[in-house]
Amino acid sequence: MSEKRSRGERSAERREKNMTRHLTNCPHCGQEVLDHLTKCPHCDGELTPKGYRPPDPKKMKIAKIVCYVIGFAIAAGLAIWLILR
Secondary structure, X not given: OOOOOOHHHHHHHHXXXXXXXXXXXXXXXXXXXXXXXXXXXXXXXXXXXXXXXOOOHHHHHHHHHHHHHHHHHHHXXXXXXXXXX
């Protein structure tokens, strides 16, 4: 007969499995670290988070311009509405 595991044991196993999935080795010291960190807690070495890509400067410039245009349009519309009411 197999023993039934308690809910707490199953939950702890799931958490451990999920945690190990997000571990990677630091290229500087070789210690295991979480894959989302930008700095190793053991050696303070610089890390690149898994799946991270720096933003494209051209796209950032376009996004900034679009935000300025939308903000200006809202401010102008609000000013016109306040003047005409």
